[in-house]
Amino acid sequence: MTTKTPLRSYAVFLCAAFALSTIAWAGAVAQNAPLTKASEKAAAPETAVGEACALLPPSSPAKAEPGQRTRSGKVSERFPNIMLRTQCDTQVRFYDDIVKDRIVLINFMYTTCSDICPGTTQNLVDVYDYLAGRMGRDMLMLSISIDPEVDTPDALMRYTVIFDGPKPGWLFLTGDYAEIDRLRRSLGVYDLDPIVDADKTQHAGIITFGNDRTNRWAALPAMMDSKELARTILRITRDPRAKRRNLSSLE
Amino acid sequence: MSFSRRSFLMAGAAAGAVGISGYPGTALGRGGSDSDGSTTTKSGLVFGYTPFTQPLFIPDVLTPLGSDNALDPTPAAVSDSGPKMPRGICNDVAHGIAPEYGQFFGQQHKKEYLLVTEETTQRFVPGGPDTPVFTYRDGTKAAGSGRTPGPTVVANFDESVVLRNCNLLTRDRSGTNSTGHDHETSLHLHGTHAPAHADGYPDFYVLAGEGRDYFYPNQAPRMTDPGTNTAPRFEGPFDETWIPSTVWYHDHGMDVTGFNVTRGLAGFYLMFDEREKHLIGTKVLPNPFELDAHGNPLDIGLALQDQRFNADGTIHYDFLDHNGRIGDVFTVNGRVQPYLKVQPRKYRFRILNASNARVYRLRLSTRQPFLVIGADSWLFPRAGVIRDFEISSGQRHDVIIDFSGTSGEVFLENIMIQEDGRKGKEVDPDRPTPLLKFIVEGNTVDDITAEDETVIRGFAGIDPGGQWAPIREDEIVNNEFFRWDRSNGAWTVNNRFFNPRRADAVPVLGHGAERWVHENSSGGWWHPIHNHLEGFQIKTLDGKPPPFERSFNSDLVNLHGGEVAETFIKFRTFTGPFVFHCHNIEHEDMRMMGVHDPQPDGITPLDGVSEIDANISGVVPTCEQLEADKRIYFDEAGDVDRIEDRGVGFPDCEFDMDGRGNG
Numbered sequence: 081m082t083t084k085t086p087l088r089s090y091a092v093f094l095c096a097a098f099a100l101s102t103i104a105w106a107g108a109v110a111q112n113a114p115l116t117k118a119s120e121k122a123a124a125p126e127t128a129v130g131e132a133c134a135l136l137p138p139s140s141p142a143k144a145e146p147g148q149r150t151r152s153g154k155v156s157e158r159f160p161n162i163m164l165r166t167q168c169d170t171q172v173r174f175y176d177d178i179v180k181d182r183i184v185l186i187n188f189m190y191t192t193c194s195d196i197c198p199g200t201t202q203n204l205v206d207v208y209d210y211l212a213g214r215m216g217r218d219m220l221m222l223s224i225s226i227d228p229e230v231d232t233p234d235a236l237m238r239y240t241v242i243f244d245g246p247k248p249g250w251l252f253l254t255g256d257y258a259e260i261d262r263l264r265r266s267l268g269v270y271d272l273d274p275i276v277d278a279d280k281t282q283h284a285g286i287i288t289f290g291n292d293r294t295n296r297w298a299a300l301p302a303m304m305d306s307k308e309l310a311r312t313i314l315r316i317t318r319d320p321r322a323k324r325r326n327l328s329s330l331e
Numbered sequence: 332m333s334f335s336r337r338s339f340l341m342a343g344a345a346a347g348a349v350g351i352s353g354y355p356g357t358a359l360g361r362g363g364s365d366s367d368g369s370t371t372t373k374s375g376l377v378f379g380y381t382p383f384t385q386p387l388f389i390p391d392v393l394t395p396l397g398s399d400n401a402l403d404p405t406p407a408a409v410s411d412s413g414p415k416m417p418r419g420i421c422n423d424v425a426h427g428i429a430p431e432y433g434q435f436f437g438q439q440h441k442k443e444y445l446l447v448t449e450e451t452t453q454r455f456v457p458g459g460p461d462t463p464v465f466t467y468r469d470g471t472k473a474a475g476s477g478r479t480p481g482p483t484v485v486a487n488f489d490e491s492v493v494l495r496n497c498n499l500l501t502r503d504r505s506g507t508n509s510t511g512h513d514h515e516t517s518l519h520l521h522g523t524h525a526p527a528h529a530d531g532y533p534d535f536y537v538l539a540g541e542g543r544d545y546f547y548p549n550q551a552p553r554m555t556d557p558g559t560n561t562a563p564r565f566e567g568p569f570d571e572t573w574i575p576s577t578v579w580y581h582d583h584g585m586d587v588t589g590f591n592v593t594r595g596l597a598g599f600y601l602m603f604d605e606r607e608k609h610l611i612g613t614k615v616l617p618n619p620f621e622l623d624a625h626g627n628p629l630d631i632g633l634a635l636q637d638q639r640f641n642a643d644g645t646i647h648y649d650f651l652d653h654n655g656r657i658g659d660v661f662t663v664n665g666r667v668q669p670y671l672k673v674q675p676r677k678y679r680f681r682i683l684n685a686s687n688a689r690v691y692r693l694r695l696s697t698r699q700p701f702l703v704i705g706a707d708s709w710l711f712p713r714a715g716v717i718r719d720f721e722i723s724s725g726q727r728h729d730v731i732i733d734f735s736g737t738s739g740e741v742f743l744e745n746i747m748i749q750e751d752g753r754k755g756k757e758v759d760p761d762r763p764t765p766l767l768k769f770i771v772e773g774n775t776v777d778d779i780t781a782e783d784e785t786v787i788r789g790f791a792g793i794d795p796g797g798q799w800a801p802i803r804e805d806e807i808v809n810n811e812f813f814r815w816d817r818s819n820g821a822w823t824v825n826n827r828f829f830n831p832r833r834a835d836a837v838p839v840l841g842h843g844a845e846r847w848v849h850e851n852s853s854g855g856w857w858h859p860i861h862n863h864l865e866g867f868q869i870k871t872l873d874g875k876p877p878p879f880e881r882s883f884n885s886d887l888v889n890l891h892g893g894e895v896a897e898t899f900i901k902f903r904t905f906t907g908p909f910v911f912h913c914h915n916i917e918h919e920d921m922r923m924m925g926v927h928d929p930q931p932d933g934i935t936p937l938d939g940v941s942e943i944d945a946n947i948s949g950v951v952p953t954c955e956q957l958e959a960d961k962r963i964y965f966d967e968a969g970d971v972d973r974i975e976d977r978g979v980g981f982p983d984c985e986f987d988m989d990g991r992g993n994g
Binding site: 153155196200266267268269271272273276281282283284285286288290294295296297298299300301302303304305308312315316318319 | 511512515585586641645649650651652653654751753818819820821822823828829830831832854855920921922
């Protein structure tokens with residue numbers, strides 16, 4: 081057995097902890113609570129942290145082809161169904177394994193981004209905390225590296241130390257540079273001026289989010305007030321047909 | 332001065348085909364950039380339509396309610412908690428009416444309307460697909476009879492109105508709500524002077540299944556007393572400089588405005604005061620209620636909207652294109668490239684840019700000039716002649732076109748080339764896009780006297796009875812500077828992001844005037860900056876006087892890249908909050924917006940932290956009242972719609988989730 085860094089060992093442990101085969105729609109009882117941050121509540125059990133990497137169905141390497149999709153008028157149809165690797169070094173297909181039938185919150189970053197990214201990530205941590213009750217269930221937070229040649233799964237896992245380790249339902253993703261570039265453009269995160277577009281930091285200020293079931297999508301500044309952002313995400317991605325879910329984080 | 336009031340009628344049916352003559356190149360419009368990369372939605376061919384073979388649609392006038400179909404419950408009676416009203420019937424009027432209605436207007440209004448927001452289908456080309464659209468429908472008419480643009484509201488100055496807007500975009504209306512979900516809206520009357528509660532604040536939603544009573548006093552602000560440099564709120568003479576004329580209404584729901592307006596939620600609101608009626612009665616201006624030999628009115632609103640269709644005829648809208656939505660099909664009043672038969676005489680047109688992002692430069696194919704008599708909501712002191720003019724999203728220009736001396740055809744053309752939502756690319760007089768064809772037929776009539784320099788409102792102190800006066804430098808009590816910028820893909824105003832609960836400016840209500848300087852620092856983008864509650868006067872645009880047609884009152888200033896506009900503006904009558912924002916609607920939806928909250932001196936502003944006094948800032952029931960009213964509740968499916976029904980200045984309530992429910 082090769083020697084691994086302590087962090088890598090820990091990651092292997094986390095990633096191996098669970099393998100949920102389905103995403104459960106939480107039917108948890110509502111709690112009487114306003115929109116508060118998870119960090120302000122009792123500390124999550126350690127096993128919840130272990131779910132960080134282990135919340136996806138068996139991933140797609142078993143599939144030779146990207147999933148076939150019929151034209152349905154869905155916004156998600158034009159996202160390329162590219163192969164990505166998570167911070168746990170598992171492989172996933174963007175649409176088939178992540179977006180399909182879920183609510184996703186997507187931002188672009190890279191680990192060596194020194195000016196705007198740490199602040200943005202920290203703000204998104206606050207947003208995540210408001211929505212923590214749903215993260216990893218019907219909702220996923222995705223941070224996709226636009227510097228994938230530098231940002232290996234290891235580098236992404238190290239980056240999560242900024243906010244106290246990986247969080248359930250928050251995937252950091254890397255992959256092929258050209259494919260991620262194509263994905264970024266399909267999500268509307270680009271500038272028509274090629275000089276501006278070439279500057280990676282120009283794409284780090286937006287969070288794009290949507291509900292693949294209801295087909296409602298929007299984008300907002302990733303640095304805006306986190307509570308306002310969380311509320312807007314809930315409003316835009318609401319799905320009246322979903323069963324009553326854990327309401328503790330919805331106020 | 333009275334004149335007969337008749338409904339605007341639909342233009343007469345097409346009488347014989349008229350071929351497209353003399354049109355070089357593509358008569359079908361310029362292509363737009365395809366940000367989603369698809370190549371199957373090139374809708375320039377528009378379902379086999381031959382341009383200029385369908386007549387211009389002219390919306391009807393919105394029918395006022397009478398005593399037999401008056402609003403029920405009556406306005407201001409709706410804040411009582413009572414038995415829960417079933418959704419979708421629009422008796423569930425949420426959040427009452429503007430507090431000013433009771434406090435300052437004695438709970439009286441002179442006219443009322445019912446306007447229903449619902450989905451229906453419309454043909455943009457004759458024989459073409461039935462395209463689902465959102466419409467504002469006259470509440471006295473049959474369901475599904477709405478069209479886009481919505482009915483034209485005809486208002487008299489100082490005759491107050493309550494308009495009840497019902498949002499029927501509920502998801503259970505299968506077949507008529509193709510979005511598949513409950514859809515939120517907020518109605519904004521653009522370019523008028525109205526209470527904050529009635530102004531269409533972005534997150535003061537009219538939720539699906541709910542109604543809202545919009546109280547429109549239809550007044551102007553009051554004259555500033557020169558001694559105190561203060562304008563009273565509800566007494567004293569009106570400031571006639573600011574009497575509105577061409578106003579329009581449209582959706583303003585936060586984050587969804589681009590979609591809602593594209594889908595059809597817009598209409599005209601025309602206000603007539605004594606001066607304008609006098610000008611009409613004395614035939615200085617054409618009479619909107621007089622029909623010509625072709626059966627059309629002499630005063631017509633033209634809403635220009637670029638559209639884009641999918642192959643199946645549905646409206647194409649890209650939620651992830653944040654540049655600004657550009658279409659490749661050109662509609663006027665909801666029909667692709669129509670025609671209008673006109674006699675050789677003068678007509679008045681209220682030209683409105685109802686597009687989300689496209690900036691037009693308009694001219695006539697004969698190169699004859701326009702006689703321009705107004706910009707945005709306000710008539711000019713005197714008419715002026717211009718050959719062509721720029722008009723950006725949300726702007727209006729009130730013009731008279733004289734067809735006498737022309738024959739055959741005259742086209743209203745756009746000579747601004749624009750390929751993406753960021754800005755126009757260039758003005759090219761050699762590549763015009765025709766929008767509307769005027770077919771000149773019939774007898775010459777020479778009855779309207781307006782021409783260059785004709786007194787309209789008149790310059791106060793110069794023309795007899797002159798009404799229009801500039802805001803003077805010595806009235807300025809405060810300066811504000813707003814830098815509109817792009818930050819890592821997001822929009823900022825003074826380096827901050829929009830927060831509906833934080834005021835970016837707190838003018839002292841009624842006190843003097845302010846100098847607001849807007850700078851567009853965003854690089855290769857144009858931004859039309861719009862202000863709610865009051866318009867402004869542009870003193871300099873990039874250090875120079877603005878073009879003639881933008882040199883009086885306006886509520887929208889289009890900032891080209893790097894431009895700086897110095898504006899003078901007053902904040903009178905109604906306390907805030909109000910928004911000001913870029914009117915490229917996709918930018919607006921990305922929160923390119925700020926809040927101003929005019930308050931009497933010494934009152935705590937809307938800072939998202941302090942308590943908001945319900946008597947001052949819009950309607951703010953206490954949390955206890957909201958809870959008791961069960962105004963915020965879930966329906967059986969756990970629909971969280973209502974929980975987001977936070978309104979203007981709402982406090983941050985902690986609701987007992989278990990204690991709520993359908994009751």
